Amino acid sequence: MSDTPIDLDALRQRIDALDSDILRLINERAAAAQQVAQVKTAEDPKAVFYRPEREAQVLRRIMALNKGPLDSEEVARLFREIMSACLALEQPIKVAYLGPEGTFTQQAAIKHFGESAISLPMAAIDEVFREVEAGAVNYGVVPVENSTEGVINHTLDSFMDSGLRICGEVVLRIHHHLLVAETTRQDKVSRIYSHPQSFAQCRKWLDAHFPHAERVPVSSNAEAARLVKTEWHSAAIAGDMAAKLYDLTRLAEKIEDRPDNSTRFLIIGHQDVPMSGEDKTSIVVAMRNQPGALHDLLEPFHRHQIDMTRLETRPSRSGVWNYVFFIDFKGHRDEPRVAAVLEEVRLRAAEVKVLGSYPIGVL
Amino acid sequence: MSDTPIDLDALRQRIDALDSDILRLINERAAAAQQVAQVKTAEDPKAVFYRPEREAQVLRRIMALNKGPLDSEEVARLFREIMSACLALEQPIKVAYLGPEGTFTQQAAIKHFGESAISLPMAAIDEVFREVEAGAVNYGVVPVENSTEGVINHTLDSFMDSGLRICGEVVLRIHHHLLVAETTRQDKVSRIYSHPQSFAQCRKWLDAHFPHAERVPVSSNAEAARLVKTEWHSAAIAGDMAAKLYDLTRLAEKIEDRPDNSTRFLIIGHQDVPMSGEDKTSIVVAMRNQPGALHDLLEPFHRHQIDMTRLETRPSRSGVWNYVFFIDFKGHRDEPRVAAVLEEVRLRAAEVKVLGSYPIGVL
Structure with a gap:
């Protein structure tokens, strides 16, 4: 194979040429992102440049366009990093997560915000909430359910006292x-x-x-x-x-008893995230304890064919209401169908709080 | 600013178009990397596809070409990930590092091999060596010096008994x-x-x-x-x-007493890495204890104007020789100037072992 060295050289030259083009395009993308930031700042000097719904749309589009040979998961990961680098140029995202470093929560924070975000480990879930509330960081990342330990009650409880919104979710799947x-x-x-x-x-x-x-x-x-x-x-x-x-x-393969063996994390922040096209809404509902109350509460979801993905019951901490339900369902609060259900639920419950509508975790 | 929404929409369409091009080029790059792998496999069915010298050259080239707005460090990080994804497609790199997860050594492993490499934490430095020697992983990552704790003697000692080579270095800088x-x-x-x-x-x-x-x-x-x-x-x-x-x-800024406040890690493996253009060589030299021995040993480096970057003295464990010196210097063993010095050192020392020539850490 006397011509092999030539072939290899030619291939390497081709890779170098592709790299030059990729570099140029990534920088053009960063420049365009800077222009977006300028337009937004002109509109509102305190504008937030990170848009969870836009990012979810970009990733879904890239994964749909992808024809390989790289698989869609790798490609999404690379684009997450490219977006993260572009964003960091204008306004580095600051994130607090439940530490210590090296935990799954840090992995979730990196998966969601990319390596260019500035992230800080916190010792407890309520510290994550406090840092976000105080404005010391833009977002927090906390675990919310985990197939082995079940729901992380501490996270749900933190929402009861907090004005923070859910801006996104990250799911890390674990197969055995x-x-x-x-x-x-x-x-x-x-x-x-x-x-x-x-x-x-x-x-x-x-x-x-x-x-x-x-x-x-x-x-x-x-x-x-x-x-x-x-x-x-x-x-x-x-x-x-x-x-x-x-x-x-x-x-x-996949011998775990529960097929959904995974850990789910929430991104918490101050933002109301607009529709991305594939969204989920989390609400917390306080109810008086009376016969048939839960059935009454859930009936509108069934009638409007809204897909409930999770329902958790927690004893109320205030003592005024007997139960508090955490409900996740598919759809965005701005969709008329969802708005109608929320209206009906409000009539039946003692109190309803929308924790947030956010893009369903990409990947 | 009634035309702002139009501007934003136009900018987003431009970003979408750029993303489509970037996606296409990254996949073309991955396809070209697959062809490289095919050519190499045709030549040698057991060929190693990861080439530290080629990767260093690609990164240096990209950083030199970069005109921003992204800075060269970000751009190098993105290309490391792109290369890592392309390589994982054909032959995923397996790496053992000194654990636990979340340590600086893991950070160094990711900085060097990208997120697409498969990495495994080990409980001790000699376990990292053992996994690489046994062929369970392709490479190991171990700390070798650290401004606070000094040299990691355990790593140096492991080299004395091991046939492994140094294939690269990673430096994590820490400023206060x-x-x-x-x-x-x-x-x-x-x-x-x-x-x-x-x-x-x-x-x-x-x-x-x-x-x-x-x-x-x-x-x-x-x-x-x-x-x-x-x-x-x-x-x-x-x-x-x-x-x-x-x-x-x-x-x-940078108030640390030692300006080189950083941790340096070595990549260990079985490969002799060819020249990348900016390389370093590490050797270990055993000497008898006699007056002027160290001066004699170092004189050829001085005469050939070879830049020594580190010299560590360790007591010999075998007892036969009194001292063992670990020497790092700039240059590659295949350069005539370096080969000449090594020849002279061999005449003066009891024993000389070249641990490896490898690209100077990029970034």
């Missing part, structure tokens, strides 16, 4: 697989390694499929994956990353 | 500033908040400039910055991020 070394057959697995939490999340599946295998808890799923690499009679429960890292075979 | 609320004057500062480690790093400067101010240690520099926001007689020692986050004024 049963992984083995390449040569291991299903009927040979006599031992399974995993982190205790992952065992708990896959318990039913394990009881059904591997009732007799020994379950050995280890410090992390990555450690479990590492161990089975050299043990022909063992399997590990771990995620995609560990499977890739140790080149393991998936004997079974 | 004296920050105050906007209205605070220098002569009013009677109290300074900071983390104890930062006090230690700025001690001489503080003794010279604020000998009488009370020094109050707090849990983090971000906390220090938060406190001074509302205290007119106080200042905080903290970095860029905290200054931006709390909109503080810099009364003095």
